[in-house]
Amino acid sequence: MLQFYLNDQLVRPTLRAGSTLLDYVRYHQHLTGTKIGCREGDCGACTMLVGELQTDATGQPVVRYQSMTSCLTPLGNAHGRHIVTVEGISPQGGELTPVQQAIVAEGGTQCGFCTPGFVMSLTGHCLGGTATAEAGRAAIDGNICRCTGYKSLERATDRLTAGLAARDAAPEQLGWLVEQGFVPAYFRQMPARLAALRAETVADVAARTGGQLGEPAEAAAPLAAYLLGGGTDLLVQRADDVLAAEVQLLYGQAERCFIREEADGRIRLGSATTVEDLRASELLQSRFPRLRRHLKLVSSTPIRNMATVAGNFVNASPIGDLTIFFLALDAELTLQNAAGQRRQLPLRELYRGYKQLNRQPDEQLTEISFRPPAAGEVFNFEKVSKRTHLDIASVNSAARLRVAEGIIEAAELSAGGVGPTPLYLAQTSAFLRGRVLSADTLRAAGEVAQQEISPIADARGTAEYKRLLLRQLLFAHFLEHFPQQLALSHLV
Structure with a gap:
């Protein structure tokens, strides 16, 4: 059963998993603060926050929020997560949040169409971003305004970032953000709510399958019509086809989201690892000192939060940024068929022609491995x-x-x-x-x-x-x- 928290309410949509989160929120939940713009992930008018349950350094449950363009977010990818729209951050008394106040104070809005997207991106920055001017500007790199010019919005961002020094000095950051009105008090309950939701989901899957969530037994299942990761290309090119089809959701699966170094020195990536996962990885940064600068050239923060490595490869675009990156590293792919059989294939042998792959219809790309630059290599x-x-x-x-x-x-x-x-x-x-x-x-x-x-x-x-x-x-x-x-x- 598809279920997630939308703002402070638990919802159980009955729509297909390949529907977009944007359409569900606007047309089924009637939360119209989130705007429809380009439907291609470029303008940022539809930005929402997606909260994922994780554990902190002490083992306590916390929720990590990322901005995502909801026009390209499959509804199924919201399962078990906390989805936050602009309505979900509004105080009960109707006052403006500090993010909204900063935008107003600096003249950052005219027609207002883009404003909810900027508000959500900057709220995500306040919930977990580093309190630097660079990080603040990066938080809105996926948002477009056609009225004000960006200086007013940059000033608003800098004003907010300067105030986050007090957040970082507070004993508990989320508590400080709640007290200052950045987010409502229900945010404090979300770690426990998502933990309970996860436990319910695991119990439900175990009861139906006789196993545990994420066991490899699913490999024997027939291949779905569409394998759907972040959806950042498929939902642009074939949105109607995805909506009409059954889909197999890959985004966020723990067994497909990892970055680790093996004993032989090779680095292995799960196929659903996102571009932002790569960019944030300390392991990869230690092997590629210019990694953050290089991957900054890949789309925008909301898209990097969604786009997966395998998706970039199998999309087979002649200009796929990650594909070009890993071709020079002679990456090797692990393909797995419906019977669970695996084979290795060099990335350099994946492409047969334009949009043609050296892959059987029932094969999925599950892992990528490569040798990082050795000493003396750049x-x-x-x-x-x-x-x-x-x-x-x-x-x-x-x-x-x-x-x-x-x-x-x-x-x-x-x-x-x-x-x-x-x-x-x-x-x-x-x-x-x-x-x-x-x-x-x-x-x-x-x-x-x-x-x-x-x-x-x-x-x-x-x-x-x-x-x-x-x-x-x-x-x-x-x-x-x-x-x-x-x-x-x-x-x-």
């Missing part, structure tokens, strides 16, 4: 798009490199937007290995790369433009990590 990711953030790439590229004493000892390069599939640049990588690092070498490598790619003209640029971008990005990889060696090569 990694870089580059992306060119019409907007720096919240946009898809014209061309993107990643590289794992090792240079010693001016010699390129290892090179693994990938590129997107320059062919019908995400590309591992095998010939270019092989050409670079063993050569002196110099501008001449990179120019020659660029010519090799031109033979490996086949870009087409589209809304993201002409074929000639994309060829030029890839040449420039090959230089950018080396300039990012070896600027002095390249500079010295001109003097030799």
Whole structure:
């Protein structure tokens, strides 16, 4: 049974799991403060908070809130969680919350259509975000306002962030937020409510299946019409199809959401691990020092909170950011069929053609593994798009490199937007290995790369433009990590 808390009420929708949370809230619960904008996850007008039950460092239950665009959130993904709309943060007396007051004080609203989304994103920031100006601005990177310009909203964000110093100094952050009117008092009850809801769900599943929630016995079940993770692409491209079909929900499954290092040094990811999970991982940050900056280029905070690694791979977009990232790392995939049988497949062998996968109809992608950069190796990711953030790439590229004493000892390069599939640049990588690092070498490598790619003209640029971008990005990889060696090569 699908059930979750919507603001302070337990609800049990009877709609299909592939329905959108936005439509359920507006048309079935008649909470119209959440607005309908683009229905593609770009504008942020439909932003809600999704609370997930977790445990803190002391083992106590807590709820972690993230902003998500409800137009792309499958209703089934709300199961067992706390969904908060703009109505759910309003004080009983009808006063404004501190977030709303800050926006009003700084002139951050005119028509008001975008305001509920900004309010919810900033409320999520107050519930758990780091009290820095950078974190505050990042909290609203998925919200668009067409009236005020962003300076007023940035000032409101900075005003709120400055006040959060008192929150961080308080003995109990949630208690301080309740006392200051950021959220109503019922938020204090949500950890216990969600814990009880989880226990009820586990008992219900055990009674019906004779097992425990999350056991691998489900692998023998027939494949659903749609495997649905975060829904950030499928609900844009095929919303009506998803609504009409039975779906298998993968988002948030504990056995599919993990990041861990194995004894052999490889790192394994669950298929439903989100982009923001990657970005927040201390393990990955220790292996990829520029990781947060690189993944900041992937969409926006609400979308990164939802989008999964496997979803990016199997979507098979020629410009999938994560796909390009992991192609350079020679990632290996674990595929599992309906009978529970598993096989390993290099990511570089997943794509047969445009939107065509080397995967059987009953196979699911369950895990991803890769070897992180070793000592002496560096990694870089580059992306060119019409907007720096919240946009898809014209061309993107990643590289794992090792240079010693001016010699390129290892090179693994990938590129997107320059062919019908995400590309591992095998010939270019092989050409670079063993050569002196110099501008001449990179120019020659660029010519090799031109033979490996086949870009087409589209809304993201002409074929000639994309060829030029890839040449420039090959230089950018080396300039990012070896600027002095390249500079010295001109003097030799």
